[in-house]
Amino acid sequence: MWKHIAANFLTIAIVLLMAVAGVVAWGQRQYVGPGPLAEAICVKVPKGGTLSRFADDLAAQGAISNRYIFRVGADYSDRSGQLKAGSYLIAPGASMEEIIAEATGLGVSTCGTEVNLRIGVAETNVVVSDLDPATGQLAELAKFDPAKGPVPDDFAALVGEPDVRLRVTVVEGVTSWQVIDALSRVDFLSGEIKDIPAEGTLAPQQYEVERGAVRADLVARMSAAQEKTLAELWEKRADGLPYASPEEALIMASIVEKETGVPGERALVASVFLNRLAQGMKLQTDPTVIYGITKGQGVLGRGLRQSELRGRTPYNTYVIDGLPPTPIANPGADSIAAALNPEKTDYLFFVADGSGGHAFAKTLAEHNDNVARWRAIEAEQGAGN
Template sequence: MIRHIVANALTLMIVLLIGLGGVIAWGKQEFSTAGPLQEAICLRIEPGATLRAVTRSLEDQGALAHPSIFRMGAQYTERANQLRFGSYLLPAAASMDEILDVVTRGGASTCGSEVLYRVGIARADTIVRELDPATQRFLEVVSFDAGEEPPADYSTYTEQADLRYRITLAEGVTSWQVVDALNQAEFLAGEVAEIPAEGTLAPDSYEVQRGADRAELIAEMQARQSRILAEMWEGRAEGLPLSSPEEALILASIVEKETGLADERRQVASVFVNRLNQGMRLQTDPTVIYGITGGQGVLGRGIRQSELNAETPYNTYRIDGLPPTPIANPGRASIAAALDPDETPFIFFVADGTGGHAFAETLAEHNRNVARWREIEAQQPQAQ
């Protein structure tokens, strides 16, 4: 009798063990197999959030079919206490194992909200945008010009602990414009003691933290531009009429202000290089304008004849060679164009009405191009 009971107990235990093994195997498979998410979502984890709270949020958003397996998997893989606060993009069909990897790996948030502070030629503005997980595109939710009172809903975003801040400098902004804009950015701190030398700031995108020091940010902009210039100078073309990296920066800034078309930069650079090689004056309006404004904002009107005739260090209609300093902060592409221009016979160019320019080798051809441009100019007010 006892032998029979023991045999039955052993049989039951074996069955239970087999059943438990099957449950564990099933749980492991569910933990690593594709999840129920139909489309990508953005999961936000608050500072100090518990595993249970995160599990509940995932369940509410339809990311988990078996919340208990998710928690047990987190415990078993020793990731239950490694949650990192932030906003994270979870792809469609993400497995529980993949979700845990995303929310415990750390690093910058991959979705959520960000403040984009754009420093442009004419103005600076603030844009708050959110990533739409489904389309992977940022959607603008708040915007206002620098110096304006922020809208009331702006504060609802700035209270988010994981809000990202990004500053972008447009190619061709002046150093004065950069400092003026940074001084108006409410999320930055500290002071900039003096305006950096023109041309020494790299137009680029800079990710910062709230409360970042303005002077340290300026130093980073200068360091990037210095690295770019050194790299480009090292690989410069032979025979350029440029004696130093500083002269290359001056020429690059002129190219930057003369054309906004990427595929024209090397052609425009070739015109100025040809003029320098032939001892011709550069005769470029942007240098004259810089001499008038000192880089402090835009001129907002046409150049007067008296200004074209004035003897100033930046009037390239009057001086030989390059002006004494850059006239803006050129981007990498314009520096590259100045140091490796196209080989062309052109020494003239004028706007062609399409946003680009018509290039010419002879004065006669250039005069015809100018005449066509004057006709286009005369028709523009009628078209408006």
């Protein structure tokens, strides 16, 4: 009899163990498998937020199918106490495992509100945007010039929110003075920068920063990024270029950057200037003359005068031979690549063609025809205003 009872007990235990194992296996599949979310959402974890509240928010928005499995999975993976304040973009079909990894990772918000100091050639603005999770597009909420204002009343409080992303964007072609001037005008950075970095040595790109980030440290990141880009592209340079050093290539890249904003033209523009150097011609490029006047401290805001085109400065390439002594702006990676791997052409001239690009010419006669066409376009545009 006792053997029969023991056998039945063992059978029941085995069945229960199998049932438990089945439940565990089912729960694991629920935790790591695709979730029910049909469209991307943005979920906010407030400062001091709990895993239980986070699970409730996710379930309410249809991102997870079972709160209990979500919490157990987080506990089992030792992530339940690692929740970080922020706003997190949850992709369609994201698993519970992926969601908890997103919210307990680096703590960098991937959606919600973004504050971006955009340092441009003609203007600098602080742009406040909000990410639409469905489209992945940023919708602009506010924009202001930190040098002029007015600063929105709630801006300081907004920047203090833990889930707001802070970024600094350096646009191709800005000068080092413009970068330092702009950085000094926003309160979410700290510290002073005593010296303006050498022209051309700051990488134009987007930088994510934290509140109170030290300005000098950010500038060091910019310098390191540009140094790395220049070194990598220098190793891949074409044969036969006239540069004595990477720094000379950087000077050429800055001229290319200022002469065209059309990506497909950069290597052509570089070929024109290299062809001129090869033939002993002067570069004759207006942006260098302008830099000699402004020293990179803002834009000229008017056309060049004939006296300025004739005046001798180290940057007047209508007067001096060869390259100017330093870059005239901070060129992006594409312009550096163009200076180091230019197109092989016979072009010696270019002028605006009315479409936003340029018309290139091999001879002065062809160039004069292109100039005449451009002046006719300018006249038509002037008559239409």
